[in-house]
Amino acid sequence: MEAFLASFDELHGFSVARASGRPTGSVYPILARMEQAGWLESRWETEHPEPGRPRRRFYRLSAQGQTESRRVVQERRGRLPSAQTTTRPRPALGFIWRWVHA
Structure with missing residues (x-):
């Protein structure tokens, strides 16, 4: 969810797996x-x-997905001890945040 919230564009499944650090077998x-x-x-x-590469499937959050993802991420961050000590929320996937805002 955070990968999608940090991106202003569509993401393909492998990029979501790479950003989340999870194996594709659990991401898809x-x-x-x-x-x-x-x-x-x-x-x-x-x-x-490119030759030898299958077509990619691109994903983006729907309007409902944006609302629900923000709610879930904020709820989970609220439960983390470090979230209570920071003044501004920081993305867990910092490298995506830096990439999108570079």
């Missing part, structure tokens, strides 16, 4: 459940990929 089922719940919208890459 989560993306499918989020899409089923109406939190994500997806589309298949229309351009021809």
Whole structure:
């Protein structure tokens, strides 16, 4: 969720896995459940990929997904001891934050 909230663009599944530090075998089922719940919208890459690379599926948060993801992330951050000592929320996926805002 944080990867999507930190990005202003669509993300493909492998980039979400890389950003979250989770294996693709656990990320893709989560993306499918989020899409089923109406939190994500997806589309298949229309351009021809490089030889030897399959087409990518791109995901982005729906309006409902943005609202719910913010709520979940804020709720979870509120439970972390470090979140109570900082004055401004900081993304757990800091390198994405820096990449998006560079």
